[in-house]
Amino acid sequence: MTKRAAKPAVTLPAIPAPEPFQAKTLKRKQFASTGDVHIQGDVTITTQLTVGGDLLIDGDLIAEEVYCLGKLTVTGDIQVQSLYIGHTLDVGGNIDVEFLVKTGCSAEWMVRVLEIDQRKPAKDGSSFMDALVHPAILARHEHNDVFGGFGDIQCLGYLSCADLDCHGNLQLDDDLEASEVQFVGGHLAASAIHVAGDCNCQGEVFSETNIEVEGSLFAGEIISQGNVAAGSIGSQGDISAWGSIRAKGEISSLFGEIHAGRWIATAASLYAAKYIKAGESVVGEKGISCGKDYGIFAGSTLPRSEWATNGMISANAKPRLILSGEFVADKKLRHIDALEKKRDKELDWEISRRVKREMLAE
Incomplete structure (x- = not known):
């Protein structure tokens, strides 16, 4: 029996990388490139900027829509309507986006959004992706x-x-202002955080000052060197704040503890798998519960004589495992808010921030 000769391996020709585009400045109605782009000055695009590789801008970027499949690096500011990035975004200045910021975009997703796949087939037989x-x-x-x-x-x-x-980590040296944080796949860190809607972060949310979320806040862990306020707060791990933790809805730590330098208060229920600790009061209008081998600390920064007024634990029923503080029935979130308005002393970290704000105002 004769054996058939093996077919020789077919070697595909190497595809050369596209020529990079470089210019001192770029000011056009529209611009598109399939390769890498380096602009040594400012970029102003009236409508759409599309780059299939990496984009480096040694200046400011102003455009309507930006699609960059690779890494976008801008040494100055970004001012656009929509920003779509395939890999990473690195900015030396500020980012102002009127609508959506999205990272982790695949080439297939960008092709569909740009409707390149709806165009007529190219005469040379190239794929629509090549455009x-x-x-x-x-x-x-x-x-x-x-x-x-x-x-x-x-x-x-x-x-x-x-x-x-x-889809990755978000690291800001200044503030985050957003209508809604749909998704952060890693950690979120900023000087201050304000979200008008919901905020969903898979990793840790960290703020050097306050965290303010008008909707629901969910994260792997929450750490604030100020106050935390949200419609509701949920975390896989710890919820920690130098100041207060406030929510109209539920506050829950599924596997960690809840710790506030001042007070913790919610108009709903309060739950932690481990300890609940507050320098002042703990209020959960619809109930307070912690892990069965842990406990609830309140008034830890106050003398015992002030526990009944400022170091109380209040809920619709007396919780178990109270380790410090005094139980006072049926206090409400609005009661804590009223006490906060009457506060006449600042903590050490609040004084330095107030002085800084006053200096900037001058």
Whole structure:
């Protein structure tokens, strides 16, 4: 029996990377490139900026819509309507986005959004994907880890946007202002956080000052060097604040503890798998509960003579495992709010921040 000769292996020709585009400045109605782009000055695009590779701008970026499949690096400020990034976003200034900021976008997703797949087939037989990104760029992205992590946002200024969908970590040196944080796949850290809607973070949420979320706040862990206020608060791990923790809805730590330097108060229920600790009062209008081998501490920064007024534990029924503080029945969230308005002393960290605000105002 004769054996068939093995077919010789077919070697595909190497696809060269597209030529990078470089210019001192860029001011156009529209711009698109399938490769890497380096602009040594400011970029002003009236409508749409599309880059299939990495985009480096040594200046400011002003545009209507920005699509960058690779890494976007801007040394100045960004002012756009919508911002879609494939890999990472690194900004030396501030980020102002009128609508959506989204990282972790795949090439297939961008093609559908840009409706490139709806165009007529090219005469040379090339794929519709080639109109967005060169195959060599896709191969590079598939086989190389991007420095900084996939989907990360790092900004030395503030980030202001309507909606935020970040598939990596979000690191800001200044404030975060958003209408809604749809998703943060890693950790979120900022000087201050204010979200008009819901905030969903898979990792740790950290703020150097206050965290204010008008909707629901959910995170892997919450740490604030100020106050935390939200419609409701949920965490897989600890919820910790130097100041107060306040919510109209439920406050719950599924596997950790809840710790506030001042008070903890909610118009709903309060639950922690471990300890509940407060320097002053703990109020849960619909109930307070902690882990069965743990306990509830209140008034830990106050003398015992003040427990009945400022170091109380209050709920619709007396909780078990009270380790410090005095139980006072049926106090409400509004009672704690009224006490806070009458407060005439500042903590050490509040004084320094007030002085800084006054100096900036002058």
